[in-house]
Amino acid sequence: AGLEDISKGAYVLAEPSEVGLKKKAQAVIVATGSEVQLALKAQELLAREHRIAVRVVSMPSTTTFDRQDAAYKSAVLPKGLPRIAVEMGATDGWWKYGVSAVIGIDTYGESAPAPVLFQHFGFTPANVVDTVRTVLGK
Secondary structure (H helix, E strand, C coil), X not given: CCHHHHCCCCEEEECHHHHCCCCXXXXXXXXXXXXXXXXXXXXXXXXXXXXXXXXXXXXXXXXXXXXXXXXXXXXXXXXXXCEEEECCCCCHHHHHHCCCEEECCCCCCCCCCHHHHHXXXXXXXXXXXXXXXXXXXX
Protein backbone atom coordinates (compact mmCIF):
# COMPACT_ATOMS: atom_id res chain seq x y z
CA ALA A 1 0.00 0.00 0.00
CA GLY A 2 1.19 3.45 -0.81
CA LEU A 3 1.00 6.49 1.43
CA GLU A 4 -2.06 7.59 -0.54
CA ASP A 5 -3.98 4.45 0.52
CA ILE A 6 -2.85 4.73 4.14
CA SER A 7 -4.13 8.31 4.21
CA LYS A 8 -7.60 7.00 3.25
CA GLY A 9 -8.04 5.42 6.69
CA ALA A 10 -7.94 1.80 5.51
CA TYR A 11 -6.13 -0.18 2.86
CA VAL A 12 -5.51 -3.72 1.67
CA LEU A 13 -2.37 -4.84 3.46
CA ALA A 14 -2.11 -8.43 2.22
CA GLU A 15 -3.88 -10.58 -0.36
CA PRO A 16 -4.02 -14.42 -0.32
CA SER A 17 -1.30 -14.56 -2.99
CA GLU A 18 1.14 -13.05 -0.50
CA VAL A 19 0.91 -16.21 1.62
CA GLY A 20 1.10 -18.56 -1.35
CA LEU A 21 -2.58 -19.10 -2.21
CA LYS A 22 -3.53 -18.63 -5.83
CA LYS A 23 -7.22 -18.11 -5.22
CA LYS A 24 -9.52 -15.20 -4.49
CA ALA A 25 -10.17 -14.11 -0.94
CA GLN A 26 -12.99 -15.96 0.81
CA ALA A 27 -13.11 -13.53 3.74
CA VAL A 28 -11.58 -10.29 4.99
CA ILE A 29 -9.88 -9.76 8.33
CA VAL A 30 -9.96 -6.07 9.32
CA ALA A 31 -7.47 -5.05 11.99
CA THR A 32 -6.11 -1.94 13.67
CA GLY A 33 -2.74 -1.11 15.16
CA SER A 34 -0.93 -3.95 16.88
CA GLU A 35 -3.70 -6.38 15.89
CA VAL A 36 -2.52 -6.19 12.26
CA GLN A 37 0.34 -8.59 13.08
CA LEU A 38 -2.17 -10.99 14.62
CA ALA A 39 -4.31 -10.80 11.46
CA LEU A 40 -1.30 -11.49 9.24
CA LYS A 41 -0.35 -14.55 11.32
CA ALA A 42 -3.93 -15.83 11.12
CA GLN A 43 -3.94 -15.26 7.35
CA GLU A 44 -0.77 -17.35 7.07
CA LEU A 45 -2.19 -20.17 9.23
CA LEU A 46 -5.50 -20.20 7.33
CA ALA A 47 -3.63 -20.51 4.03
CA ARG A 48 -1.11 -23.11 5.16
CA GLU A 49 -3.29 -25.34 7.33
CA HIS A 50 -6.78 -24.92 5.87
CA ARG A 51 -6.30 -23.62 2.29
CA ILE A 52 -8.61 -20.71 3.18
CA ALA A 53 -7.79 -17.47 1.37
CA VAL A 54 -8.27 -14.22 3.28
CA ARG A 55 -7.48 -10.59 2.62
CA VAL A 56 -6.04 -8.54 5.48
CA VAL A 57 -7.14 -4.91 5.70
CA SER A 58 -5.43 -2.44 8.00
CA MET A 59 -7.83 0.25 9.22
CA PRO A 60 -5.90 2.82 11.25
CA SER A 61 -8.75 5.37 11.08
CA THR A 62 -12.40 4.44 10.77
CA THR A 63 -13.30 8.13 10.73
CA THR A 64 -11.13 8.81 7.68
CA PHE A 65 -12.23 5.60 5.94
CA ASP A 66 -15.88 6.56 6.45
CA ARG A 67 -15.26 9.76 4.44
CA GLN A 68 -14.02 7.87 1.35
CA ASP A 69 -16.23 7.34 -1.67
CA ALA A 70 -18.26 4.17 -2.14
CA ALA A 71 -15.96 2.85 -4.88
CA TYR A 72 -12.89 2.95 -2.63
CA LYS A 73 -14.77 1.43 0.31
CA SER A 74 -16.01 -1.49 -1.80
CA ALA A 75 -12.54 -1.99 -3.31
CA VAL A 76 -11.12 -2.43 0.20
CA LEU A 77 -14.13 -4.29 1.68
CA PRO A 78 -15.76 -6.11 -1.27
CA LYS A 79 -19.45 -6.89 -1.03
CA GLY A 80 -20.28 -10.56 -0.51
CA LEU A 81 -17.13 -11.41 1.45
CA PRO A 82 -17.55 -12.13 5.17
CA ARG A 83 -15.64 -9.68 7.34
CA ILE A 84 -14.04 -10.36 10.70
CA ALA A 85 -12.75 -7.41 12.74
CA VAL A 86 -9.95 -7.67 15.28
CA GLU A 87 -9.38 -4.82 17.73
CA MET A 88 -8.33 -4.79 21.37
CA GLY A 89 -11.18 -2.44 22.20
CA ALA A 90 -14.96 -2.20 22.17
CA THR A 91 -16.78 -4.06 19.41
CA ASP A 92 -19.57 -1.50 18.87
CA GLY A 93 -18.10 0.50 16.02
CA TRP A 94 -17.38 -2.48 13.77
CA TRP A 95 -20.94 -3.59 13.06
CA LYS A 96 -21.50 -0.69 10.65
CA TYR A 97 -19.01 -2.36 8.29
CA GLY A 98 -21.18 -5.43 7.89
CA VAL A 99 -18.85 -7.67 9.88
CA SER A 100 -19.87 -11.24 10.66
CA ALA A 101 -17.79 -11.35 13.84
CA VAL A 102 -15.66 -9.08 16.02
CA ILE A 103 -12.83 -10.20 18.25
CA GLY A 104 -12.73 -7.38 20.79
CA ILE A 105 -13.16 -6.45 24.43
CA ASP A 106 -16.47 -5.20 25.83
CA THR A 107 -15.53 -5.44 29.50
CA TYR A 108 -12.98 -3.68 31.66
CA GLY A 109 -11.04 -4.23 34.83
CA GLU A 110 -9.20 -7.43 33.94
CA SER A 111 -5.71 -7.63 35.38
CA ALA A 112 -3.06 -10.17 34.44
CA PRO A 113 0.14 -10.41 32.40
CA ALA A 114 -0.47 -9.42 28.76
CA PRO A 115 -0.10 -12.95 27.29
CA VAL A 116 -2.71 -14.26 29.75
CA LEU A 117 -5.11 -11.45 28.82
CA PHE A 118 -4.55 -12.02 25.07
CA GLN A 119 -5.48 -15.68 25.56
CA HIS A 120 -8.47 -14.82 27.78
CA PHE A 121 -9.92 -12.38 25.24
CA GLY A 122 -9.13 -14.51 22.20
CA PHE A 123 -6.37 -12.34 20.75
CA THR A 124 -4.45 -15.34 19.44
CA PRO A 125 -3.84 -16.47 15.87
CA ALA A 126 -5.66 -19.72 16.66
CA ASN A 127 -8.81 -17.90 17.80
CA VAL A 128 -8.80 -15.64 14.73
CA VAL A 129 -8.41 -18.76 12.56
CA ASP A 130 -11.29 -20.47 14.38
CA THR A 131 -13.49 -17.38 14.05
CA VAL A 132 -12.86 -17.13 10.29
CA ARG A 133 -13.55 -20.85 9.86
CA THR A 134 -16.79 -20.58 11.88
CA VAL A 135 -17.98 -17.60 9.83
CA LEU A 136 -17.22 -19.53 6.62
CA GLY A 137 -18.80 -22.73 7.93
CA LYS A 138 -15.54 -24.68 7.56
